[in-house]
Amino acid sequence: MSVFFRLPFSMRPAHLRSFWGIALCLFLAAMPAHAQSNERMSFIRDAEIEAYLHELGAPIFKAADLNPSSISLLIIQNSDINAFVAGGMNIFIYTGLMQATETPDQLQGVIAHETGHIAGGHLVRGREAMSNASAESIIGMIAGAAIGVATGKADVAIGAIGGAQTVAERGLLSFSRAQEASADAAALRFLDNAGLSAEGFLQFMAKLEGQEALPSERQTEYVRTHPLSQDRVESLSYHVEHTPALKGHALGPTYQAKHERMKAKLLGFMQPQAALLRYTDKDPRLPARYARAIALYRSNQLPRALTVMDSLLKEEPENPFFLELKAQMIFENGRVAEAASLYQKAVSLSPDSPLLRTAYAHALLEGKDPAQLDKAIQNLLEANRLEQRNSETWRLLAGAWGRQYELTKNDDYQGLVSYALAEDCLSRGEDKEAGHYADRALKNLKKGSPYWLRAQDIKLSVDPDAKD
Numbered sequence: 001m002s003v004f005f006r007l008p009f010s011m012r013p014a015h016l017r018s019f020w021g022i023a024l025c026l027f028l029a030a031m032p033a034h035a036q037s038n039e040r041m042s043f044i045r046d047a048e049i050e051a052y053l054h055e056l057g058a059p060i061f062k063a064a065d066l067n068p069s070s071i072s073l074l075i076i077q078n079s080d081i082n083a084f085v086a087g088g089m090n091i092f093i094y095t096g097l098m099q100a101t102e103t104p105d106q107l108q109g110v111i112a113h114e115t116g117h118i119a120g121g122h123l124v125r126g127r128e129a130m131s132n133a134s135a136e137s138i139i140g141m142i143a144g145a146a147i148g149v150a151t152g153k154a155d156v157a158i159g160a161i162g163g164a165q166t167v168a169e170r171g172l173l174s175f176s177r178a179q180e181a182s183a184d185a186a187a188l189r190f191l192d193n194a195g196l197s198a199e200g201f202l203q204f205m206a207k208l209e210g211q212e213a214l215p216s217e218r219q220t221e222y223v224r225t226h227p228l229s230q231d232r233v234e235s236l237s238y239h240v241e242h243t244p245a246l247k248g249h250a251l252g253p254t255y256q257a258k259h260e261r262m263k264a265k266l267l268g269f270m271q272p273q274a275a276l277l278r279y280t281d282k283d284p285r286l287p288a289r290y291a292r293a294i295a296l297y298r299s300n301q302l303p304r305a306l307t308v309m310d311s312l313l314k315e316e317p318e319n320p321f322f323l324e325l326k327a328q329m330i331f332e333n334g335r336v337a338e339a340a341s342l343y344q345k346a347v348s349l350s351p352d353s354p355l356l357r358t359a360y361a362h363a364l365l366e367g368k369d370p371a372q373l374d375k376a377i378q379n380l381l382e383a384n385r386l387e388q389r390n391s392e393t394w395r396l397l398a399g400a401w402g403r404q405y406e407l408t409k410n411d412d413y414q415g416l417v418s419y420a421l422a423e424d425c426l427s428r429g430e431d432k433e434a435g436h437y438a439d440r441a442l443k444n445l446k447k448g449s450p451y452w453l454r455a456q457d458i459k460l461s462v463d464p465d466a467k468d
């Protein structure tokens, strides 16, 4: 993993260069070091893990009368144990917490509790822009407030933040014990209504309970930001005992297998050396081989990594995430065309994954074959339809349209490049640059065309005075 802000697994710094010489607005750089663990935060995107988190969340969100597709579950690379809600409908989960959960039920319990904070409106009301803020810009704001988090004063329910400065000045608000109790009660209601047992949630809370007696600098962030008390664990325990219908009603082996793959993947990517020690080549279990394949690849042992990867693909030839991983491995080693055909298969198996489509398009574009340009653009547009605010997708689209311009010298494509860059900047909360690119797009695009209208929306949203 790199320390770059929101650098996804599927990218490495070499790919961050601008495409075909197009000037890009500044890519928000690394987060400040986390004072306690001296660790930088980065934002992890992974199609497989995100799909798994959504699967765990979906029944909870439905039980809470929330539309599952309106809630984002986002992964922060940090070994501390924490989870929080921000920007209205975003649940952020640290990799440290994911690794600390032993079962899918435990992780689902945490998601249920965070959903309780969302449903209870335990957020400071924000300026309007905040409710639309992208995950990236929220992370930026959290970065601005990281000092507050590290001193333990902080909580992470961020709703009304007009910029990092303001957050740092105010500090972040702690949830009160009353809000914790209310989020727990809501979590139990959601779990009950969804026919899911709360035993996992209880187990995880009981595991953290011992921490409360520790001095605050030794507690996990979760304990500091979600005050735990004996009362909380007792009421969870009481509820589990008195809901006999759901006792022992744990998520089954399919979920457990996904959970173990998630943990193996995270360890393989983030701590390859530790993964190779934990999962030796004597260990025939699938998650063990998965972790090894990733760890070998991460430690520059590509041929060995590919041998393991091929054995996994032999077992599950239709697994889109295995195909994706192999594609990523060979793409980063220059076998672009082969990678593109693996990504193509992954996309056909999992057509609703925007991350897979973006990765596929990236491989097509790197191939530099004009005949593949339209296919790349179609996949990027579909990825954007599925997930609006992924800045990588917009940057790739700007590059692809720029290439179209070079080939055709049609000015419309110049307008489209500016438009895509405006979206890219907007997705990271860089309003001023977004307005600048939107202006350029408006000059080049045909007046009244759909993208012209969208560029105008961007301009109005970042500069309300522009209406006059």
Ligand SMILES: [Zn+2]
Residues within 6 Å of the ligand: 113, 117, 175, 180, 183, 225, 226, 227
């Ligand atoms: Zn809480």
